[in-house]
Each structure stands twice: as C-alpha cells, then as structure tokens.
Amino acid sequence: xxxxxxxxKNAERFLADTVHEQRLDKLLxxxxxxxxxxxxxxxxWEELRTLASEIKEHTLSNLSDYLIQFExxxxxxxxxxxxxxxxxxxxxxxxxxxAGQGSNMLVKSKSMLTExxxxxxxxxxxxIRVTETDLGERIQQLDDQPPGHIVGPAIHKTTQDVAxxxxxxxxxxxxxxDAAYLAGVMRENTRPDIxxxxxxMTGANFVxxxxxxxxxxxxxxxxxxxxxxxxxxxxxxxxEKIIPTTESxxxxxxxxxxxxxxxxxxxxxxxxxxxxxxAAMHVILVDNGRSARLGMKRFWHSLKxxxxxxxxxxxxxxxxxxxxxxxxxxxxxxxxxMMPTFEIRKYSELPFASTLNGSCTNVCPVKIDIHEQIxxxxxxxxxxxxxxxxxxxxMRVADKVLSHPTLYQIATTTVSTALEVLPHFAVxxxxxxxxxxxxxPEATTQTFHEWYRxxxxxxxxxxxxx
Amino acid sequence: MNSTQALSRNxxxxxxxxxxxxKLPMPSIPHFHMNQHHTNQPADLVAAFCxxxxxxxxxxxxxxxxxxxxxxxxxxxxxxxxxxAIPEYAGTIKPASLNHWSEASKIDVCILxxxxxxxxxxxxxxxxxxxxxxxxxxxxxxxxxxxDPKQIVGNIHDAYEHPYFKLRSYSVLMTxxxxxxxxxxxxxxxxxxxxxxxxxxxxxxxxxPNASRRMG
Amino acid sequence: xxxxxxxxxxxVDTFYPHVGIATLELLEKLxxxxxxxxxxxxxGQPMANSGCYEEARATEEHCARVFGSFDYxxxxxxxxxxxxxxxxxxxxxxxxxxxxVRNTYDLVEFLHDVLKIRDFPWATFxxxxxxxxxxxxxxxLNMASMSERVHDTVFSKPKALxxxxxxxxxxxxxxxDECCGFGGTFAVTEEAVSAKMGYDKLAFMQKASPDCIxxxxxxxxxxxxxxxxxxKQDTPFYHVAEVLNGVSL
Numbered sequence: 001x002x003x004x005x006x007x008x009k010n011a012e013r014f015l016a017d018t019v020h021e022q023r024l025d026k027l028l029x030x031x032x033x034x035x036x037x038x039x040x041x042x043x044x045w046e047e048l049r050t051l052a053s054e055i056k057e058h059t060l061s062n063l064s065d066y067l068i069q070f071e072x073x074x075x076x077x078x079x080x081x082x083x084x085x086x087x088x089x090x091x092x093x094x095x096x097x098x099a100g101q102g103s104n105m106l107v108k109s110k111s112m113l114t115e116x117x118x119x120x121x122x123x124x125x126x127x128i129r130v131t132e133t134d135l136g137e138r139i140q141q142l143d144d145q146p147p148g149h150i151v152g153p154a155i156h157k158t159t160q161d162v163a164x165x166x167x168x169x170x171x172x173x174x175x176x177x178d179a180a181y182l183a184g185v186m187r188e189n190t191r192p193d194i195x196x197x198x199x200x201m202t203g204a205n206f207v208x209x210x211x212x213x214x215x216x217x218x219x220x221x222x223x224x225x226x227x228x229x230x231x232x233x234x235x236x237x238x239x240e241k242i243i244p245t246t247e248s249x250x251x252x253x254x255x256x257x258x259x260x261x262x263x264x265x266x267x268x269x270x271x272x273x274x275x276x277x278x279a280a281m282h283v284i285l286v287d288n289g290r291s292a293r294l295g296m297k298r299f300w301h302s303l304k305x306x307x308x309x310x311x312x313x314x315x316x317x318x319x320x321x322x323x324x325x326x327x328x329x330x331x332x333x334x335x336x337x338m339m340p341t342f343e344i345r346k347y348s349e350l351p352f353a354s355t356l357n358g359s360c361t362n363v364c365p366v367k368i369d370i371h372e373q374i375x376x377x378x379x380x381x382x383x384x385x386x387x388x389x390x391x392x393x394x395m396r397v398a399d400k401v402l403s404h405p406t407l408y409q410i411a412t413t414t415v416s417t418a419l420e421v422l423p424h425f426a427v428x429x430x431x432x433x434x435x436x437x438x439x440x441p442e443a444t445t446q447t448f449h450e451w452y453r454x455x456x457x458x459x460x461x462x463x464x465x466x
Numbered sequence: 467m468n469s470t471q472a473l474s475r476n477x478x479x480x481x482x483x484x485x486x487x488x489k490l491p492m493p494s495i496p497h498f499h500m501n502q503h504h505t506n507q508p509a510d511l512v513a514a515f516c517x518x519x520x521x522x523x524x525x526x527x528x529x530x531x532x533x534x535x536x537x538x539x540x541x542x543x544x545x546x547x548x549x550x551a552i553p554e555y556a557g558t559i560k561p562a563s564l565n566h567w568s569e570a571s572k573i574d575v576c577i578l579x580x581x582x583x584x585x586x587x588x589x590x591x592x593x594x595x596x597x598x599x600x601x602x603x604x605x606x607x608x609x610x611x612x613x614d615p616k617q618i619v620g621n622i623h624d625a626y627e628h629p630y631f632k633l634r635s636y637s638v639l640m641t642x643x644x645x646x647x648x649x650x651x652x653x654x655x656x657x658x659x660x661x662x663x664x665x666x667x668x669x670x671x672x673x674x675p676n677a678s679r680r681m682g
Numbered sequence: 683x684x685x686x687x688x689x690x691x692x693x694v695d696t697f698y699p700h701v702g703i704a705t706l707e708l709l710e711k712l713x714x715x716x717x718x719x720x721x722x723x724x725x726g727q728p729m730a731n732s733g734c735y736e737e738a739r740a741t742e743e744h745c746a747r748v749f750g751s752f753d754y755x756x757x758x759x760x761x762x763x764x765x766x767x768x769x770x771x772x773x774x775x776x777x778x779x780x781x782x783v784r785n786t787y788d789l790v791e792f793l794h795d796v797l798k799i800r801d802f803p804w805a806t807f808x809x810x811x812x813x814x815x816x817x818x819x820x821x822x823l824n825m826a827s828m829s830e831r832v833h834d835t836v837f838s839k840p841k842a843l844x845x846x847x848x849x850x851x852x853x854x855x856x857x858x859d860e861c862c863g864f865g866g867t868f869a870v871t872e873e874a875v876s877a878k879m880g881y882d883k884l885a886f887m888q889k890a891s892p893d894c895i896x897x898x899x900x901x902x903x904x905x906x907x908x909x910x911x912x913x914k915q916d917t918p919f920y921h922v923a924e925v926l927n928g929v930s931l
Contacts, residue, residue: 008873054491058491082474135646179652182645187656195568203833210632221657229567231793251495253626267659268639268640285478294485294486295484297487320879352868352872358627377733382733392737402724413592418696433617438877438911
C-alpha cells in the first residue's frame with residue numbers, strides 16, 4: 001500500500017526556497033492576468049465557456065457513439081486505430097510498433113498522457129531512446145525530473161537552472177543564461193534526432209469524430225516536426241479528448257490558448273487527418289480509468305478538461321507550493337480531482353491542498369466545478385478511511401462539543417480550552433501549527449454569550465429553542 | 467484487428483456504455499462576429515490581421531512587391547537555397563526536387579501561397595497542397611507567404627469552415643514563427659520550427675519567371 | 683417590527699465578541715428585533731470542510747433545531763452563510779433545516795438586500811481602508827464581483843454599505859480577490875502555504891498604505907491579524923459590522 005504524498009511538507013520545502021517560490025508565484029500570476037486581458041477582448045467569452053462545457057458534456061454522454069464514429073472515419077482516412085485499456089497496454093502497443101519497424105529511437109512532442117502511462121521508462125528499459133522535442137519536457141527529461149506544470153513543464157526553473165542542466169548534458173556555456181541562447185542550444189541538439197528519427201510520437205489536444213482527425217496545438221511546431229518528419233507517426237490520446245465536429249473545434253481553439261497563456265492561438269495549430277503519402281499514422285485511444293471516471297456522478301465533469309492549466313496559474317496554493325509538490329502527473333486544482341481516480345491512497349492528501357476559494361472553477365474554460373469536486377473528494381476520503389486518524393478524532397471531539405450547548409459553553413470559557421476544541425486549531429492537538437508563523441487570537445475577558453446574558457437578560461430568558 | 471485488440475476495443479466500449487451519463491444535448495453554436503473593434507468589412511479585417519500577427523512576431527508586408535526575387539534577396543541576403551512552392555516563381559529549387567522529407571531542413575527560404583488568413587488570430591492556413599512537402603512548414607528556416615487580403619476571414623469560426631479541415635491530410639493554422647515560453651516564461655523566437663514568417667498581403671504580384679541570381 | 687435571530691460564529695463568540703456585539707447593536711439601531719438563541723454553537727462548517735461529514739452531522743442538526751423557526755437568521759460571517767446555504771447536507775433533512783437554509787443571511791446581504799439600507803448617519807470613519815472580501819462571500823454568496831469573470835459589472839455589497847459611512851476612503855491594492863490563505867483547517871494542515879498567502883496579502887494591502895483593514899469575515903481577519911502581529915505590524919483590523927455601527931479607530 002503506497003504512502004500518501006505529503007503535499008504540505010513538499011510545499012513547505014518549496015516555500016523555503018524563496019527565490020524559486022517568489023518567481024513562480026509572480027510568473028504564473030502574470031499568466032493569469034494575461035488570460036484576463038485576452039478574455040476581455042472577446043465579448044462572447046462567457047458564452048464560449050458555456051458552449052464548450054455543453055459540447056463536452058454532450059460528447060461524454062454519447063462517448064461510445066463518438067468513439068466508434070471517429071474510429072470509422074480515421075480508418076477510412078488511412079490511420080490505424082488502436083485501443084488501450086490501461087497504461088501498460090498503451091506502452092506495449094507503442095513498443096510493438098517500434099519493434100515492428102526496427103526502430104530504437106523516436107522523437108516526441110508534449111503529451112501528459114504518456115507521462116501518466118510512465119511510457120518513457122517503459123521504453124527506455126527496453127532499449128528505446130526517446131528525445132523529447134518540447135523545450136520544457138526536454139529540460140525536465142535531461143534533469144530527470146517530472147513536469148511541474150502541464151503547459152510549461154519546466155516553468156519552475158530559472159534561466160540559471162536551465163543553463164546548468166544544458167551545460168551538463170549538452171556541454172553548453174553554464175554562464176550564459178540568455179533564453180534565446182538556451183533555446184538555440186536545444187534546437188541544435190535536437191535537430192539531428194528529428195531528422196534521423198524513423199518514428200515520432202505526439203499527443204492530441206482534440207480528436208474530431210466527424211472527420212477522423214486529431215488536432216495538436218504547439219508554440220514550437222514540435223508536434224508537426226515529430227509527426228511529419230519520420231515515416232511513422234504515433235498519436236496517443238485519452239478517450240475523453242473527442243469532440244463531435246470541426247465546427248465545435250472552433251469554440252475550443254478560441255478558448256484554449258487564451259486560457260493557457262493569454263495569446264489568441266498557438267503558433268502551430270494543426271489538424272492531422274491521415275498519414276502523408278508513404279508514411280503511416282497510428283492513433284492509440286487510451287482508457288486508463290477514464291471510462292470508470294465517466295460513471296462517477298460527482299466527478300465525471302473532470303473529463304471535460306482541455307489541459308490549459310488556467311486553474312494552476314490562478315491557484316494561490318499551487319503558486320506557492322510548486323507543481324512538483326503534488327507528486328503526480330497532473331497537479332494543481334485539476335490534479336487534485338483527477339489523481340485520486342488513479343490511486344486513491346497515494347493521493348488522499350491532495351484534496352486538502354486547497355482553500356476551496358473557487359478561483360479555479362471560474363477560470364476553467366469548460367466550466368468544470370473544480371472546487372466543488374475538491375470538496376466532494378474530501379468526503380470520499382473520509383468514506384474510504386483515508387483521513388488521518390488524528391484529524392478524524394479531533395473532528396469527532398469537535399462535533400460532540402459543538403452539538404451540545406453546555407459542553408460548548410464550558411469549553412469556550414477560556415481561550416486556551418477553546419483553542420483546543422475549536423476545529424481549526426484542534427486538528428493537531430497543539431497550537432504549534434497555527435502559531436509557527438502567526439500570533440494566536442488575543443485573550444478576551446468574556447465570550448459574546450456571556451456578555452449577552454448580562455446585557456440583554458430579558459431577551460435571553462424569552463428565547464428557549466430546543 | 468487482432469483478437470487482443472478486439473478484446474480491448476470491446477472492453478473499453480462496454481465500460482464507456484455502462485458508465486456514460488444520461489444523454490445531454492449538443493448546443494447550437496451561434497455565428498459569432500468579430501469583436502467590437504472590428505466589423506467583418508475587408509479593410510478592418512486587414513488591420514485586425516496585421517495587429518494579431520504582429521503580436522506573435524510575424525511580419526506583414528502591405529506595400530506592393532513588384533519583384534519577388536529582389537524582395538527576398540534584400541530580406542535574406544545570406545540565403546542560398548530558395549524553395550518556391552508557387553508556380554510563378556522559380557526560386558533555386560522546387561519542393562518536388564526534395565528526395566526526402568528531412569531535406570527540407572536545407573531550405574533557407576521558402577515562398578508559399580496561403581489560401582486563407584484569419585483576422586482574429588493573425589493565422590495563415592497551409593496544407594499539404596500548398597506545402598507539397600509538409601516538413602517545409604517547420605524545417606525550412608524562413609517562410610514567405612503570399613496572401614490575398616480578400617481571403618482574410620474574420621474569426622476562427624469562419625476559419626474552420628474552410629474545406630481543408632475536412633479534406634486534407636495535414637492542415638495547419640500557422641501564426642508567426644515558432645516560439646516558446648518554456649524557459650522561465652521568457653518568449654523566444656525561434657524554437658524548433660521556422661525562424662521568421664513574413665506575410666505579403668497582395669492580390670497582385672508580379673512574378674519573376676526566371677531562376678534567381680543565386681544558385682543553391 | 684421585523685424579527686431576526688443572530689447567529690454568532692463559534693470563533694467570534696470566543697475570540698471576537700465585540701464583533702457579535704457590534705452586529706447586535708447595529709441591527710437594533712436599524713429597528714430589528716434581535717433574538718439570540720442561547721443554545722447556539724456552530725454551523726458545522728469546519729468539520730464538513732475537512733471531509734469529516736459524519737462528524738458534522740450532530741452539530742448541523744443542532745444548528746437547524748436552534749435556528750430553524752426564524753424567518754431571518756443573520757450572521758456576521760460569509761463563510762458560515764455559504765456553508766448553510768450551499769453545503770448544509772451532513773444532517774438529516776427536516777422542515778427546520780430547509781427553513782434555515784432559505785433564511786440565513788450574511789450581515790452584509792441582510793443590510794444590502796433585505797433592509798436595503800445605504801446610510802449609517804451615526805457612523806464616521808475618516809480613514810483609508812483596505813477592504814478584504816472573503817472567497818465565500820465573493821464566489822459562494824455573490825456579494826461582490828470576481829476578477830475571473832472579466833465581463834461582469836464590477837460591484838461590491840460591503841463597499842456599497844461602507845460608502846454610507848462618512849469620511850471613509852478605500853485604497854486600491856493588487857490581487858484584490860486572491861484568497862488570504864485561511865481556508866479553515868487548511869490554516870493548520872498546510873500551515874506554511876497558508877501563512878505565506880497571508881503574508882503576501884498583507885504586503886499587497888500595506889503597499890497601498892491603509893489606516894486599517896476591514897472585512898465582513900472574521901475568519902479571514904483572524905488569520906491576517908495573526909500574520910500581521912507576528913510581523914510586528916500594528917495595523918488595526920475591523921469587521922464591517924463595527925465600522926457600520928460607528929466604531930472609532
């Protein structure tokens with residue numbers, strides 16, 4: 001049984017590094033402001049969000065039909081469609097395709113799904129070399145770290161951090177922190193692999209059932225590079241990425257980049273409808289728990305996610321914890337509501353890494369009720385006995401005291417006894433946690449109810465509600 | 467489809483059918499027009515297009531370019547391999563002369579024609595028809611794209627009505643040169659793809675039928 | 683004469699009784715017959731928000747019994763109101779519970795929407811104020827517009843009320859509706875992040891040089907004041923009720 005990720009402790013460690021924390025917080029808040037500015041330029045923004053949400057809900061509630069439609073169209077277009085029940089099957093399919101070609105190397109553009117499937121270690125153990133072509137993913141790959149953000153995987157790193165990673169792996173100048181220089185180093189070193197590769201792997205942002213097409217949006221064009229240069233293109237995509245029509249695609253394309261970075265569109269927004277002449281294109285439709293999640297009444301809306309990371313950028317907890325603190329493929333608000341579906345015990349603490357402030361829900365382009373689901377997951381954790389015994393016991397005591405007026409009034413006669421019982425403070429039997437960086441509330445001479453009894457005695461007598 | 471795949475397919479579809487919520491209707495998508503700053507009048511669309519592409523470090527040329535050859539000589543004096551994907555200009559090579567997709571990386575400048583621009587985003591549309599060799603779109607160093615301003619549509623809804631998206635095997639809405647903000651949020655151009663993108667907005671272009679002065 | 687029950691949140695009762703007193707006096711000034719049930723304890727929010735659903739049941743049922751017969755239940759707490767109105771599901775259903783859910787108001791809502799008061803002639807407050815509105819109030823109760831929804835008309839019910847106090851001046855500060863970091867038990871379970879959020883919030887406010895910090899949620903103020911005092915900042919903190927009731931600095 002796996003130990004739960006201690007997100008709070010990881011966050012504390014991240015916070016101790018003031019340079020990185022302050023930088024990340026400022027950078028991602030600026031991204032949130034850019035998103036706001038972009039949304040302001042689209043008068044129909046809220047209408048688009050509602051449409052996107054309804055299109056996704058319609059699609060997910062008719063998912064089997066759309067999957068079948070996509071398969072038929074894609075096959076007619078010359079693609080080969082595979083189905084993977086879980087991560088292992090996905091990885092095996094990819095390996096078999098490469099083995100069939102005799103390839104031991106491939107290039108890849110960003111795909112969070114492949115991270116979810118732990119696909120790279122699977123292949124590397126079998127002698128396949130993988131070159132990530134997305135700049136952020138490549139930095140993380142070279143640094144042997146998972147992505148820290150689903151849009152900017154290395155966004156938590158300073159230019160100095162990147163310069164050091166590149167100097168170690170590419171022999172570039174460790175003192176040269178210029179971002180353009182570093183991007184150039186990446187381009188030079190990746191280009192040969194791109195040109196030599198006989199296989200390329202991409203994810204997809206959207207899968208269009210009506211036309212049998214996959215749509216990939218990148219700033220670098222690296223998905224196009226990975227898909228179009230080698231003779232074998234493998235596209236891995238979660239089954240929830242399906243949308244019905246090209247017409248509906250427009251709604252999502254208008255929302256995606258504005259939500260993610262504040263730009264109106266990415267530099268390359270590409271539609272792949274079939275292999276080019278002389279090449280092969282394979283699409284792997286991956287379940288890996290998605291169909292089960294579809295049946296979760298309270299949580300299936302999380303499948304609407306289009307991976308824009310707006311929720312992470314706005315989340316005040318994420319910005320101060322860092323993405324790696326969640327110990328998960330998907331992090332921040334969307335991660336909190338997705339990860340427990342993969343491993344409930346490992347991610348049982350994540351739903352508590354939130355103040356339930358609701359900002360995430362209101363920036364989500366597909367109107368996922370994220371903070372409501374976070375609240376819902378807390379109840380699930382309790383029902384499944386995943387809550388720490390200490391916390392549960394403190395809450396049990398609190399409920400007993402707070403449902404019995406006499407007990408409550410005794411407990412609140414002194415500040416110190418009140419502090420031990422009132423749930424905010426009682427969670428750890430001591431006040432150590434509250435008092436680490438904050439003063440405790442000052443002592444008072446009497447409670448409100450004591451004051452009321454002496455100052456409004458008549459009304460006090462009249463009111464006896466049972 | 468082999469038997470394992472058939473099993474996987476059926477297992478997944480069965481699970482989806484068992485779990486999918488009660489059917490919810492597909493909303494009807496309104497025909498949105500450009501925002502309050504722009505109407506769908508042609509002059510406004512050109513201005514909007516120019517503003518949008520400039521945000522993404524694309525370059526627009528609105529003056530007449532009487533001679534493509536002198537234009538690209540002046541703009542790319544170091545370029546040796548000029549690929550022309552348009553019939554009226556020879557360049558030093560044509561896409562058809564590329565033996566392998568990866569050879570597109572040897573192209574310094576490629577001249578292309580785009581059938582459509584999008585004012586909302588500053589995008590130009592390219593497909594396997596215009597590119598002829600898909601890899602030109604990201605392996606060539608610099609792109610020069612001819613676009614008739616009358617072919618600029620208002621927004622992305624208009625853009626996706628283009629038949630390419632239902633017919634071509636590869637179509638790309640390209641918006642400026644490749645870029646990335648992955649290093650500490652700092653936007654850099656280029657990233658992996660093309661280094662510069664220049665759009666010439668001209669409905670009339672005088673072609674130079676002979677080969678360029680410089681040989682590849 | 684309109685009658686209303688006053689619900690005093692457990693932590694206000696214990697640590698900030700003067701806020702309960704100010705609320706009571708303010709309502710009485712406005713001609714409301716205020717009743718304060720002596721058996722009240724808590725709305726159950728802290729346990730429910732911790733996922734400890736079972737452990738909120740008895741408290742919520744008790745709350746429904748105590749308050750469920752009133753046409754108006756008023757509380758100086760956005761978070762308690764949000765919990766009762768939107769999340770009050772741990773206890774068994776009953777007519778009292780349904781009535782309580784319908785009839786509970788945050789004090790600001792009650793003044794702004796029910797009594798429709800805009801003037802507080804007995805109050806003067808000639809100071810610069812940094813107004814903080816809680817996430818429960820903004821996104822749970824629609825008491826003010828939120829920055830995420832960029833096309834919404836900007837409004838703030840607490841600000842509208844406070845504007846009826848002579849001399850008051852509002853300072854503008856950055857990240858006006860970013861969460862302060864309290865978050866209930868989050869404040870102790872994720873102490874480091876909670877405190878950092880509080881410190882940051884204070885820094886943004888202090889940059890605008892306010893004379894004091896005001897909110898309609900004492901839970902946020904409890905947290906922010908704790909952070910401020912630890913940093914040796916002596917900025918005064920007030921609940922909206924106190925200012926409307928005529929407190930002086």
